[in-house]
Amino acid sequence: MRFLDIAATSAAVSATSGRKAxxxxxxxxxxRLEPGEITAGAAYLAGELRQRQTGVGYAGLRDLxxxxxxxxxxxxxxxxxxxxxxxxxxxxxxxRRRDLVGALFGAATAEEQRLLVxxxxxxxxxxxxxxxxxEAIAVAAQVPVTAVRxxxxxxxxxxxxxxxALLGGAPALAEIHLRVGTPLSPMLAQxxxxxxxxxxxxxxxxxxxxxxxxxxIQVHRSGDEVAVFTRSLDDITARLPDVVAAVRxxxxxxxxxxxxxxxxxxxxxxxxxxxxxxxxxxxxxxSSVALMPYFFDLLHLDGTDLLDEPGxxxxxxxxxxLPADLTVGRETVETPEQAAAAFAAALAAGQEGIVVKxxxxxxDVGRRGAAWVKVKPRHTLDLVVLAVEWGHGRRRxxxxxxxxGARDPGTGEFVMLGKTFKGLTDELLRWQTxxxxxxxxxxxxxxxxxRPEQVVExxxxxxxxxxxxPGGVALRxxxxxxxxxxxxxxEADTIDMVRAIGGHQAPAG
DNA sequence: TTCCGACAGTGGGGTCGCAAT
DNA sequence: ATTGCGACCCCACTATCGGAA
Numbered sequence: 001m002r003f004l005d006i007a008a009t010s011a012a013v014s015a016t017s018g019r020k021a022x023x024x025x026x027x028x029x030x031x032r033l034e035p036g037e038i039t040a041g042a043a044y045l046a047g048e049l050r051q052r053q054t055g056v057g058y059a060g061l062r063d064l065x066x067x068x069x070x071x072x073x074x075x076x077x078x079x080x081x082x083x084x085x086x087x088x089x090x091x092x093x094x095x096r097r098r099d100l101v102g103a104l105f106g107a108a109t110a111e112e113q114r115l116l117v118x119x120x121x122x123x124x125x126x127x128x129x130x131x132x133x134x135e136a137i138a139v140a141a142q143v144p145v146t147a148v149r150x151x152x153x154x155x156x157x158x159x160x161x162x163x164x165a166l167l168g169g170a171p172a173l174a175e176i177h178l179r180v181g182t183p184l185s186p187m188l189a190q191x192x193x194x195x196x197x198x199x200x201x202x203x204x205x206x207x208x209x210x211x212x213x214x215x216x217i218q219v220h221r222s223g224d225e226v227a228v229f230t231r232s233l234d235d236i237t238a239r240l241p242d243v244v245a246a247v248r249x250x251x252x253x254x255x256x257x258x259x260x261x262x263x264x265x266x267x268x269x270x271x272x273x274x275x276x277x278x279x280x281x282x283x284x285x286x287s288s289v290a291l292m293p294y295f296f297d298l299l300h301l302d303g304t305d306l307l308d309e310p311g312x313x314x315x316x317x318x319x320x321x322l323p324a325d326l327t328v329g330r331e332t333v334e335t336p337e338q339a340a341a342a343f344a345a346a347l348a349a350g351q352e353g354i355v356v357k358x359x360x361x362x363x364d365v366g367r368r369g370a371a372w373v374k375v376k377p378r379h380t381l382d383l384v385v386l387a388v389e390w391g392h393g394r395r396r397x398x399x400x401x402x403x404x405g406a407r408d409p410g411t412g413e414f415v416m417l418g419k420t421f422k423g424l425t426d427e428l429l430r431w432q433t434x435x436x437x438x439x440x441x442x443x444x445x446x447x448x449x450x451r452p453e454q455v456v457e458x459x460x461x462x463x464x465x466x467x468x469x470p471g472g473v474a475l476r477x478x479x480x481x482x483x484x485x486x487x488x489x490x491e492a493d494t495i496d497m498v499r500a501i502g503g504h505q506a507p508a509g
Numbered sequence: 510t511t512c513c514g515a516c517a518g519t520g521g522g523g524t525c526g527c528a529a530t
Numbered sequence: 531a532t533t534g535c536g537a538c539c540c541c542a543c544t545a546t547c548g549g550a551a
Contacts, residue, residue: 011525017546017547018547018548019516019546019547020547020548022549025525032516052537053536053537054536055527055535055536056536057535057537058535058536059534059535059536060535060536068529078518087525089529090528091528091529092528093527093528094528094529094535123518123519125518125519126517127515127516127517127518127546128516128517129516131515131516131517132516132517191542191543197531200526203539213540214540215540216539216540217538230538230539231539231540232538232539233540234538236538272525272539273522273539273540274522275524276539276540277523277524277525277538277539277540278523278524278525279524280524280525280538280539281524281525281526281538281539282524282525282526283525283526290520367515368514369514370514387519391519391520392518392519392520393518393519393520394518394545395518395519395520400520401519401520401521402518404525418522419520419521419522420520420521420523420542421519421520421543422519422520422521422541422542422543422544423542423543423544424519424543424544425544425545426544426545430549459542461541461542464522464523465523466522467523468522468523474521474522474523474524475521475522476521476523476540476541477521477522477541477542478521478542479521479542479543480532480543
């Protein structure tokens with residue numbers, strides 16, 4: 001198949017708003033792929049590359065050659081070129097990569113270049129990703145969408161599922177099942193603003209788990225072989241030796257566990273997420289801080305799949321199989337008062353919050369359903385807008401991303417703490433675009449600096465140390481609640497209040 | 510007819526290793 | 531030694547479509 005056909009499909013999908021129509025366009029392209037092109041072609045249609053890493057991102061796409069006049073590329077040729085790119089390494093690799101990128105883009109027409117930029121940058125923005133492609137695969141292969149979706153979540157690999165469905169149909173899909181050693185998409189949790197709301201979703205009795213602020217891990221063991229996967233199904237076995245050792249010591253043959261890895265201090269209190277993150281990103285066990293596993297679910301045990309069993313069955317098996325120090329804190333509650341007490345206890349222990357779970361629900365692979373609901377504390381501050389950035393995509397032409405500052409009572413100036421674009425409705429975007437044009441003092445086409453007069457109420461999860469911002473602190477997960485037209489900038493919250501929330505001292509001097 | 514689940518989009522904070530400067 | 535980049539980790543929230551209720 002010509003690469004241009006994929007590019008044309010992507011352009012048509014972008015220009016269509018209806019999902020059904022997008023699915024039909026994608027299914028039509030899937031049907032026209034040659035058998036050997038299905039894995040690469042299906043990935044491109046979903047806005048992905050077949051290769052996880054290429055070494056090429058936005059910066060590597062800055063200086064592209066002019067587009068070709070005629071379309072000569074095939075799907076197979078593009079796949080071969082990207083495969084060659086993605087194995088380049090060592091001294092001189094950047095120049096080599098630049099040459100290969102130049103050759104590929106020089107052979108591509110304007111429409112093909114647009115697709116390639118989207119694929120390499122990961123921001124195709126055609127309004128269709130793996131979710132819609134699963135529907136398109138079902139249409140093209142004439143199999144039930146539920147079969148495609150289940151295979152996709154159990155295999156964790158869109159390309160493999162597309163290939164199986166299109167070449168082998170329903171029987172081939174049915175052969176994809178839970179396998180020890182192959183990661184599956186983890187079940188996710190919804191958010192609720194408070195404990196009472198969470199219980200309305202799950203019902204009572206409910207199970208309340210402590211929510212740890214670490215890294216989601218899925219651990220597979222078969223015999224002495226242990227593999228550790230992240231939420232996005234990356235293999236990080238080599239970086240978590242303590243997790244591997246702990247699971248290898250269990251008295252089982254085969255097991256799949258779901259949990260969280262995190263660093264604790266000597267007294268058993270959790271370390272900040274940044275420390276867990278640093279440990280997990282570093283190769284080799286050089287640190288004095290161990291990264292230990294704390295499991296909350298059991299998906300397979302010695303030949304038996306537990307995925308479709310109710311939570312209470314899986315959790316009973318978990319408690320029977322693992323020592324208590326390898327599991328998260330957990331209790332069953334009947335009332336909102338009991339749940340609130342569990343929430344308070346988790347926070348008092350320095351943990352991130354709780355996850356409220358319905359005990360009858362199966363393990364909903366890859367879903368963010370109402371059976372698991374997380375609750376975290378929320379802080380708010382009244383901050384001052386220092387600048388705004390022009391938005392992209394559907395926010396083009398609107399001032400979108402706010403630079404936030406806290407008042408420094410010593411100098412009367414404002415200290416930047418981070419940015420946010422979250423929580424804004426279209427109406428608010430319209431309003432703030434007008435407002436900040438009035439306050440603007442400069443505009444470089446990207447950042448519009450404004451007089452520091454507009455106060456905005458910001459919600460956030462916590463304060464973390466920052467190597468980037470001048471006050472040495474930044475907000476975690478900041479989002480807009482509302483504009484405070486009743487407050488002047490001189491009444492905004494101070495950097496000292498921010499530091500107090502985070503337990504941070506002002507830097508000396 | 511209204512409601513609601515799933516999906517895509519719009520970006521935020523951080524960490525590391527690697528290659529180039 | 532420092533810097534820029536790519537690839538990961540943690541994410542919140544709104545708009546939209548289309549099937550469920």
